[in-house]
Amino acid sequence: MGEKILYKVKIRTEQKTYPVLLGKKVLNNVGRIISSYLPACRTLLVSDKNVAAHYGEMCMESLRKRGFQPFLEVLEGGEKEKSLATASALYSSALEAGLDRSAIIIALGGGVIGDLAGFVAATYLRGVPCVQLPTTLLAMVDSSVGGKVAVNHPLGKNLIGAFYQPALVVADQSTLITLPEREFNAGLSELIKYGIIRDKTLFEKLELSLFAGKNFSPKKYFLESNSTRLLKYIIRAVIIKGEIVSQDEREKDLRRILNFGHTFGHALEAGTGFRYYLHGEAVACGMAMAARLAVLLGILEPPFGQRIIALLKRLHVPPPPGGLNLNDVTEALFYDKKKEGDGLVFILPTALGQTTAFKAPPAPLIERVIEEYLDGGLL
Ligand code: NAD
Ligand code: GLY
Numbered sequence: 001m002g003e004k005i006l007y008k009v010k011i012r013t014e015q016k017t018y019p020v021l022l023g024k025k026v027l028n029n030v031g032r033i034i035s036s037y038l039p040a041c042r043t044l045l046v047s048d049k050n051v052a053a054h055y056g057e058m059c060m061e062s063l064r065k066r067g068f069q070p071f072l073e074v075l076e077g078g079e080k081e082k083s084l085a086t087a088s089a090l091y092s093s094a095l096e097a098g099l100d101r102s103a104i105i106i107a108l109g110g111g112v113i114g115d116l117a118g119f120v121a122a123t124y125l126r127g128v129p130c131v132q133l134p135t136t137l138l139a140m141v142d143s144s145v146g147g148k149v150a151v152n153h154p155l156g157k158n159l160i161g162a163f164y165q166p167a168l169v170v171a172d173q174s175t176l177i178t179l180p181e182r183e184f185n186a187g188l189s190e191l192i193k194y195g196i197i198r199d200k201t202l203f204e205k206l207e208l209s210l211f212a213g214k215n216f217s218p219k220k221y222f223l224e225s226n227s228t229r230l231l232k233y234i235i236r237a238v239i240i241k242g243e244i245v246s247q248d249e250r251e252k253d254l255r256r257i258l259n260f261g262h263t264f265g266h267a268l269e270a271g272t273g274f275r276y277y278l279h280g281e282a283v284a285c286g287m288a289m290a291a292r293l294a295v296l297l298g299i300l301e302p303p304f305g306q307r308i309i310a311l312l313k314r315l316h317v318p319p320p321p322g323g324l325n326l327n328d329v330t331e332a333l334f335y336d337k338k339k340e341g342d343g344l345v346f347i348l349p350t351a352l353g354q355t356t357a358f359k360a361p362p363a364p365l366i367e368r369v370i371e372e373y374l375d376g377g378l379l
Contacts (some may be wrong), residue, residue, distance in 0.1 A: 005022075005023040005024050005026075005061070005228065006021055006022070006023040006026060006033075006230065007022045007023065007231070007235055008020070008021055008022075009022070009167070009235060009238045009242060010242070011145060011146075011238075011241075011242040011245065011246065011361075012242070012246045013147065013165055013245055013246055013249045014146075014249055014354075015147065015163070015164075015165045015249060015266070015347055016165040016167070016365075017255070017341045018165060018166060018167055018168055018169070019037070019168060019169070020144075020145055020168075020169040020170075020171065020238050021033060021168070021170045021171070021173060021239065022140075022168065022173070022234060022235055022240070023120070023171075023173070023231070024169045024172065024173045024174045024228075024231065024233060025172065025174045025176060025277065026038075026048055026060060026170065026174075027058060027133070027170070027172040027174070028058050028060075028062055029062060030059050030062045030063065030133065030170055031059075031061075031062035031063040031064070031065050031066035031282075032062070032065075032066055033170055034063070034066070034068070034104075034106075034131055034168065034170070035066040035067070035068075037075060037167065037168050038101070038104055038129060038131070038167060038168070038378070040066055040069075041068060041069070041102045041103050041104060042068075042069045042070075042071070042097060042098060042099050042100070042102075042103045043068050043069065043070045043071065043099075043103060043104050043106055044062075044070075044071050044073060044090070044093060044094050044097060044099055044103070044104075044105045044106070044117075044120075045059060045060065045063070045070050045071065045072045045073070045106045045108055046075065046090060046105065046106065046108065046109075046113055046114060046117040046120070047072065047073070047074055047107075047108040047109050048074065048075050048077030048078075048081070048109050048110075048112065048113055049074055049075070049076060049077055050077060050093075051077075051108055051109040051110070051113070051135050051175075052072065052108070052182045054175070055108060055135065055175060056072055056074065056108065057302040059106075059108055059133070059204075060072055061234070062251075064097075068122065070106075071093065071097040071099075072230050073090060073093050075116075075147065076111065077109070077112060077113070079112060079152070079157075079274060081113075082112055082116050082117055082151045082152045082157075082158075083117055083152060084151055084153075084160065086116060086151070087116065087119055087120050087123075087151055088298070090116075090117070090120045090124075090377055091123075091124055094120070094124055097143040099124070099125075099127050099128070100125070101128060103128050103133055104121075104128060104129045104130070105117055105120055105121040105124065105128055105129075105130050105131075106130070106131045106132075106133060107131070107132050107133060107134075107144075108132075108135065108276070109135050109139070110134065110135060110136035110138060110139045110143075110183075111135075111136065111137075111139045111143035111279070112133075112377055113163050114132050114139050114144050114146070114147070114149075114334065115143060115145050115149055115150050115158070115161075116149075116150070117235035118130050118147075118149030118152060118164060119150055119151050119160075119161055119162065119164075119200055119291065120326050121149070121164065121192065122149050122162045123162070123165035126374070127164065128151075128259070128379065129166075129167035129168075129258055130164065130166045130167060131166060131167055131168045131169070131170070131271075132144035132145075132166045132168070132169040133169075133170050133171075133172075134171050135172075135175040135176075135179070136176075136179055136183055136187055137176055137179065137183075137184055137186075137187025137188060137190075137191065137234070138183075138186060138187035138190050138279065138280050139171075139187075140173075140187070140234050140237075141187065141191050141194070141237035141241070141283050142172040142189050142190045142233055142236065142237070142241065142258075144169045144171065145166075145169060145238055145241050145242065145245070146241055146245040146249075146255075146258075147162075147163045147164050147165035147166065147245070147249065147347070148161065148163060149161050149162055149163075149164050149307070154343045156335070157266075157269075157274070161202060163249060163250055165249075171234065171238075173230060173234065176219075176223060176230075176243070177223055178198045179219075179313070181198075181217065181219045181282075182278065183278065183280075184218065184219040185219070185280070185281075185315040185316055185317070186220060186278040186279065186280025186281050186283075186284075186315075187280055188210075188218055188315055189204075189261075189280040189281065189283050189284035189287070189312070189317075190237075190280055190283060191233055191234070191237055192206055192284075192287070192311060192312065192315075193258075193260055193261060193287060194236070194237045194241070194285065194309055195353070196242045196259050196260065196287065196352065196353070196355075197257045197258070197349070197350055197353070197354075198240045198244075198257070198353055198355065199240060199353055200351075200352040200353035202233065202236050202240075202313070203353065204352075205233070206233065206311060207307070207311055207324065209221065209222070209229065210311060210365070211314070211315040214240070216264050216314065217277060218314065218315070218374070225259040228330065235350065240278070241258070244257065244258060256357060257347050257355050257357075258348060259347055260287060260290060260347040260349070260355060261285075261286035261287030261288075261289075261347075262283060262285070262286055262347075263286065263290070263333065263344060263346050263347070264285065264286035264289040264290060264329075264333070264346075264369075264373075265279075265282035265283040265284075265285060265286025265287070265330070265333040266282070266286070267284045267286075267329050267330075267338060268285055268286065268320075268324075268326060268329060268331040269352055270332035270335065271324055271328035271329045271331070272321060272324055272328075276321050276324075277284055277317075277318070281285045281317045281318065284312045284315050284317050285312075285320075285373060285378075287308065287312060288308065288309045288312050288373070288378050288379045289369045289373050289378065290346060290347065290348050290349065291304075291305045291308040291309055291348075291372070292305060292309070292369050292372060292373075292378060293346065293348060293350055293356055293361060293366065293369045294348040294349050294350065294358075296365050296368065296369065297348070297358065297365065299348060299350050299352075299356065300348070300349050300350055302305045304349065304351060304352055305325070305349075307352070308349065308352075309378065309379065312379060313379060317379055319376055320373060320374050324374060325366060325374065326371055326374065329370045329374070330367065332375060333366070343359050343360025344359075344360060344366075345357050345358065345359050345360075346358045346361060
């Protein structure tokens with residue numbers, strides 16, 4: 001497996017400027033790539049069992065070849081790993097492996113491993129460099145870039161964390177071949193998000209791609225060819241995220257647009273105990289609900305709302321679970337941490353590629369949208 005393509009996007013933030021390298025079949029050269037940016041050192045490579053089974057040894061070997069002394073920590077994986085208990089176990093592994101301040105921590109996996117290992121890197125010995133090697137589509141287009149690192153607290157998701165930018169991100173599109181199709185579609189949802197909030201052309205290209213055939217599998221369409229189409233979309237997403245983060249690293253204002261779909265989405269996740277939806281699926285439902293709310297409020301023309309929902313339907317998100325009711329979702333909405341004062345703030349589309357932060361939409365409209373979704377009439 002030789003290195004095929006490597007594109008570089010520079011992310012500039014107040015904290016750090018760093019490259020995101022994107023390509024196909026590059027992971028087997030990750031030691032060489034990292035050594036062009038960071039000196040060889042002791043390294044904790046954190047992964048989960050699914051990812052490590054495919055790519056763990058490949059990365060270890062590549063790192064060793066370039067003089068790194070890597071130690072592999074393979075976790076069970078899943079959202080429950082984003083805990084202070086697992087972080088503490090990783091601190092112990094790092095200490096036992098003799099990692100000092102010259103060491104680096106590498107995250108090999110999806111957003112769970114990236115957020116957790118990033119949090120450990122931010123806090124171990126007051127901070128050591130972190131390298132992100134995202135292996136899910138969601139992590140490539142979103143979580144590996146921008147420096148949000150966190151673990152969960154029993155009272156809520158991502159409540160203990162930091163803004164800690166990585167030193168380097170290396171995304172290998174070829175790793176998506178082993179990603180389960182459902183996870184692939186969940187990542188596509190975050191890719192569509194960038195089109196809706198910031199880039200009409202990206203949205204329209206995704207429309208062309210995702211309506212390319214009947215009985216359609218996006219994963220097969222994008223990966224079973226030599227096309228660089230998906231890689232170009234991923235790069236576009238990273239560029240957009242970089243532009244946003246460089247203007248508002250700590251989410252005081254502009255960065256909130258990245259939470260488009262997350263207010264409803266988070267309520268669906270919380271209302272189902274975080275066990276029913278994948279994160280990207282809940283975001284897809286949340287985006288469809290936000291588009292519908294924008295139409296009902298009269299700030300989005302209905303044909304745009306219909307196009308957004310039609311595109312999201314191509315992701316085959318599971319239907320709302322039978323037991324979920326309006327009360328569960330509205331209760332969960334009010335725990336949303338993006339709440340300002342007493343009113344909820346929704347990021348809503350006003351056109352393809354444009355959004356507004358809408359404060360306190362009328363409760364009856366919010367409830368109508370939730371009911372339409374729960375009745376299966378939306379997505
Ligand atoms: P994940 O990390 O749980 O990965 C999904 C599943 O796919 C896991 O079972 C994993 O083992 C498997 N997997 C990953 N890569 C694979 C590959 N290439 N081949 C085979 N299997 C593979 O989930 P995710 O969707 O990547 O991330 C979700 C997490 O990301 C959530 O915790 C969410 O809060 C966080 N997140 C963070 C940010 C941020 O800005 N930091 C943004 C969005 C989401
Ligand atoms: N994923 C949202 C953000 O990075 O701000």
